[in-house]
Amino acid sequence: EHATGDQHEHHEDRTTRFYRKWMSKLVVSRKRSLIFFGVVALALVASLALVGIGWVKVKMLPFDNKNEFQVIINMPEGSSLERTVEASREIAQAISVEPEVVNYQIYAGTSSPFNFNGLVRHYFLRRGEHVADIQVNLLPKGDRSAQSHDIARRVRPKVHEIAQRFAARVAVAEVPPGPPVLQTLVAEIYGPTDSSRVQLAREIRKIFDSTKGVVDVDTYLEDDQRKLTFEVDHEKAALHGISADQIAQTLRVAVSGMQVDIAHRRQEREDIGLVVELPRSRKTSYSDLLNLRLRSPHGELVPLSELVTVKEEIVDKTIYRKNLMPVTYVIGDVAGEIESPVYAIEAMNKKIAALNARTFGGTQSKLKVYNASMPFTDLEPSMKWDGEWHITIEVFRDLGLAFAAVLVLIYILLVGWFRSMVTPIILMVVIPLSLIGILPAHGAMNAFFTATSMIGFMAGAGIVIRNSIILIDFAELRLSEGSSLADAVIDAGAVRFRPILLTAGAVVVGAGIILFDPIFQGLAIALIAGEVASLIISPVAVPLLYYMVNRKRLSARPQTAPATDSESTGA
Template sequence: ITGRIGQVMLALPLVVISVLIASLVECFLILPGHLRHSIKHGSKSPSRFRRWFDRGFGRFRDGLFRRFVQLAYDWRYTTLAATNAVLIVTIGFLMTDRIKFHFFPQPPTEILRARIVMGAGTPREQTIKAVKMVESALAEAERKLGKGEKLVVSSFAKLGKLGYSQGNHLAQIDVQLTATESRSVHTNAIIRAWREALPKIPGAERISVGGRRSGPGGRDLDIRLTGKDIAVIKRAAVELEELMSNFPGVQDTADDLPYGKQDVIVTLTARGKALGFTTQIIGEQLRNAFEGAIARRFARNAEEVTIRVLQKKNGRGIQILRDLYLKSPSGAHVPLLEVVNIREKSGFSIINRRNGKNVISVTADIDLKVSSGGEVQKALERKGLPEIARKYDISYRFAGRSEDRASAFANLKLGGAVALVLIFIVLAWVFASYSRPFIVMIIIPYGIIGAILGHLVMGFALTILSIIGVLGLAGIIVNDSIILVSQVDERLGRGESMAAATVGAAQDRLRAVLLTSLTTIGGLLPLMFETSLQAQYLLPIAITMVFGLAVSTILVLIIVPASLGVLDDLARVLGKRRSGSEKPLLDHGGP
């Protein structure tokens, strides 16, 4: 996986691979010595509990469990149809949004942020007053919710800059909350209370309050609008913001092209042209009036000295222009207002260009309990966004987390395919058969049942980490299938029938299959109940593996025997079995 997701997840496979290599070393070099020592001193009789447990496990294995596997084998077509139906229904939960999918897990944040945008040209003192009013609203929310409990550790404000924009009308407040596990009030409740406590601030164009999102950078929704005329793109951005605000869960919509100070637009009139003025002449004289005209340059001590003549200015703002005189090409002095028209309009504080084109980013955060970035993106593409693009003759694309999501899914598809091919190659080499790996790997898709049901039971949304967990789960659940198929091979080699071999193999390897899965589940259970903020990022992986292993452990004991029986029936129909022989069903020739 490349990109920012790959950077976040890089440590996970490296640690897992290192641990597996260490376990191989322990298995082949250290474990034999331990076994030798335990066997030498293991002649004493089992304890009373061990004897009781073995008797009970034996009765279960040879009684209820044997009848269960025999029933699954006898009704193998019904068994496979039922398990496939469960798999389809489970995937349907995801496709119909019964269970949500969020790109990256978002545990409650401990840092809140308020963005304040006043009207362009607002004095710094007025912005400071607005900041104090927002901070007072936070203190009121803390008193209302905390009831004596400390919720805020510290807060600080930054004036004059907001993202890439600068100006005295901009401010930002960052708030550090107490640790999530040490307070009783949820972060979302604090954000809601802060928003409700905000007063109406005179001159404020936009005040947004939210939490700083963790994980890969970028907003939940980031739409890049591209076009020729920046003013047209701005109108499209404003319309898009209004459209996005109508979707449930979408909040703090904004764009990265804020209005700056007022621009003065000077237009040459017909009278001015008749007097010989041009746009260049007027521009040069206006620049000289405000910046000064260079009267002379001369060298002194190897340095160039510039003499600039400045005009004394009387008044402020646009009044200076109204009192200004220009010199015509004929030498006459004419009032500026006689040759030009002057008007004011709001300008932009910063303009972004990519590949020579004007670009505006329209962003928003999404309440993941209400909706998700994928849902809103699909809804916008279905209705609204294409119409805006056609109306203003602009193009658009989804960036930010949407871009990361598309890249990660593309990489996961390739990685999943490579992983399955590698598993098949290893199994084909070990079993010396091309067909055997398919029986072993048939259990892999059924791990999805446990993964999806686990997230549903635990109240978690599926994330990119859940999908990565499914890929890891595929490499684990085949272990149970390998154990079972190997025992079936051994029994078939002794001349047993397929029915007797599959049922007997399930009995023989029940303890091994359970131990293989339960030890992994036991190792992950502490993580399932961890409440720290850092553990919340790994919970989707833990849920996927714990529930996926739990479900696949049960299914492997019925799906593998049933699949072997179906394949044996198919071989009979195709005439690939010798009459009266009971050789192993699958080819034992080399690949």
């Protein structure tokens, strides 16, 4: 036989009696119910406002804690290898004094061994005397207290100070957990002509440089590089009996050297090539090469200057294209004051809006800025944000659409189970209320709201729905047994609170394992804080909302006043 509220409260604990007392007051007073939901709505709005004011920051993925990072060095085009090595060594020595640094390796004139950064940022394609990489290895994670991101942020000012003396462009590249993009901040510049596109790219770079928190700014613009072409005077060469191939081979040996033999040594694993070339002191300028002499078939020594003329040109610059349209890239990273590209781009968009597109060959004054789509044509100057921002938009958009589709499916299933169009809405309306716990928890722990946080929110929504189903199903069971609507909803929250508490406890314990993992911290915070918020709000909000919606429909049923705390203790 079913026990009514005042009969089964003899063995209830203090928490349950407290719940019955206050729930009874909310049920009997419509004004108090509206005040409760008003407070909950205000708390939700305040939590969402934390993102707007910047206390909770949004980012695609948080910074990982790795045992390495790189310093990418780009000297001015045309710099000698010796100058590049000098700058690299000075930067490496400044980094080596950090207590967490174990060792480093300099790669001058070539790229470092293939790694994740080399794959997605094309570092493995770097060649030339003006480029260098410094691979920095750190202590294992357990032997240091500082995160690799904090170490990289600490050394960046010293690295940039040295780079400025050498007129070099540098980037402290951390191994990212993702996404695989060219750089954190990437601005793609399109325009009708090369000159207008270059001009716009330089203005965008100035905006990058003037924005707080934006570091490691660089462009894919190349400096002018001289090219010397030795044109053979075929008439003079024929008079001396010297062929053009002989002249070309002489220049090749003088500049690059030529292997003439190999040497075998026992202590060496491989043969050693014997290369003949001019010493560096004899080939510092093209006039040194013109003083070389070639032997003619007649035995005379003919200076190279009599056989060739030197023509100086500018080397053709690399042309980058995307979707068959010429593009110029401006790249940068975020560190220090702003460590999420969302807020850096927001600040830069305000400055970009002040640019006049007519200055860069446009027919309209407003410069078009794209985010998730590409410009259709390059006849008008435009700019597109790429990099981590583009991936962030796509990921959160796709997660949101997937979540919406799942909610529709859940609604359909609940309609079939409860045979009501309204009850599923009551069950699902509490899903966003978990943000009351999730967003403040992210701010309190100084953690980014990331894609993993979004996944945690979505996963927690399933548990919230499950708790709501338990409450409503129990309330309808009480109604079928003859209880009044008021007693049914109060009993649902009082009796089913313990299973909900156990579920929340299991989630907290399970997610606590990854709470301090740098990548999955957002997932843990969302699960833990979301379940705690749901544990507090759902046992009150769901039954109370069910009561308010169904009160008139069930008014014909025999109603009894809800059992109060004084009545139950006196029974």
